[in-house]
Every structure is written in C-alpha cells, then in structure tokens.
Amino acid sequence: MLNRRNAKPPKYRHHKARNLAKVTIDRRDIYLGKYNSPESWRQYAEVIADWTAGHAADEIAAEPRSNTNATDIVSSRDQFLCMAFSQLIFCDSLRDIETDLRAMPSKLYHAGFRSRMEQGTLADATRRRDWRIGRDLAESLISRVLISAYGRFLLLSPRGAK
Known part of the structure; x- marks a missing residue:
C-alpha cells in the first residue's frame, strides 16, 4: 500500500x-x-x-510505537471520536462522557463508534496509548482543514526544521 x-x-x-x-x-x-x-x-x-x-486514525495507530494493550481495549478511532464528542458537548470528566454516550446507545454505531465506551475502558486507553498518536492525528486533520479552506497545499516545515 x-x-x-x-x-x-x-x-x-x-x-x-x-x-x-x-x-x-x-x-x-x-x-x-x-x-x-x-x-x-x-x-x-x-x-x-x-x-x-485517508483513514488517518487507523494508519497512525498502526505504526510500531502504538501500545498493543491499549489497542486491544479501544481503537484509536473510537477514542478520538469519544474525545471529540466530549469537546462538542463540554464534558468535564470520563463519567460525563460515559453518561452522555449511554443516553443514546442506539445511535452510537451510526455515529461511528465500534467499541463499547465505558469509564474504565477510556481511562485505560488514555493512560496506555502513546500521546504521539493523538498529535499525529490532530496534525493530519488540521492539514485537511487547511487544504479545504485555502484550496491548495500549504507547505508546513517539519518539526525541528529551520
């Protein structure tokens, strides 16, 4: 590929x-x-x-630095969806996220969630997963927004380049 x-x-x-x-x-x-x-x-x-x-979350999570124990718990994609959802509805804690997701269980699949989201599961995934996966995903999504907004590629210098 x-x-x-x-x-x-x-x-x-x-x-x-x-x-x-x-x-x-x-x-x-x-x-x-x-x-x-x-x-x-x-x-x-x-x-x-x-x-x-392209499937940024899955590709980024497939890199060798991702922790296999964290990936067994919940996928990077589902964790990202959870965190994005919590930002949109202004959740303050994992308990709030879990409560709000349990309020609409029939709609979770259609919203893109494939794993069962529970407070302990999210806490374990957040603790075990390498933070650089989230950073790479955010950079990928930001570049996509920039491309859509400006209609062209912006050449961003790589981290550490002068």
Whole structure:
C-alpha cells in the first residue's frame, strides 16, 4: 500500500476532449468540472484532502510505537471520536462522557463508534496509548482543514526544521 504521508498528491489534469479537469486516484478518474474553473479547483482540493486524510486514525495507530494493550481495549478511532464528542458537548470528566454516550446507545454505531465506551475502558486507553498518536492525528486533520479552506497545499516545515 502507498504511504500517503510521503506520496506526492495526484495531479490536476486536463481532459482535452471534454475540456474537463480530472484527477486520477487509485486508477479511477474523478471529473471535477470545467478545466481551470474555480469550482474545479475547489473540487480538486476536497478530493486531495480526502485522499490525504485517508483513514488517518487507523494508519497512525498502526505504526510500531502504538501500545498493543491499549489497542486491544479501544481503537484509536473510537477514542478520538469519544474525545471529540466530549469537546462538542463540554464534558468535564470520563463519567460525563460515559453518561452522555449511554443516553443514546442506539445511535452510537451510526455515529461511528465500534467499541463499547465505558469509564474504565477510556481511562485505560488514555493512560496506555502513546500521546504521539493523538498529535499525529490532530496534525493530519488540521492539514485537511487547511487544504479545504485555502484550496491548495500549504507547505508546513517539519518539526525541528529551520
């Protein structure tokens, strides 16, 4: 599988016969609209943002530094969803998160949760999981937002570079 972090993004290209913009991802052409129009560039930015973000939480968690004991408890993706949910509804503690999630058990699967979220499970996952997984996930999501907002790639210098 292609490593998305080191790969160059697919190019914005011209389909001359139809005068359309296109991008090819995984051997599939995606048509973006009239070539060189603002709308096609916006579409291109969205497609590339999706391509770049790709299953960021799962890919980042699959790196060797992730703790296997923490991954057995709850996936990085579910832990991230839990923490994002808690930020959105202003939870102050793990007990608040658990209570709010138990209030709507039938909707958890459709919200993207695949694991059972309990106070002890979240506490163990938070304690055991390497903090750099969260940092990498946040950086990936922030870059996706920047790409969507500005419609182009921003070259951010790597950590420690001058």
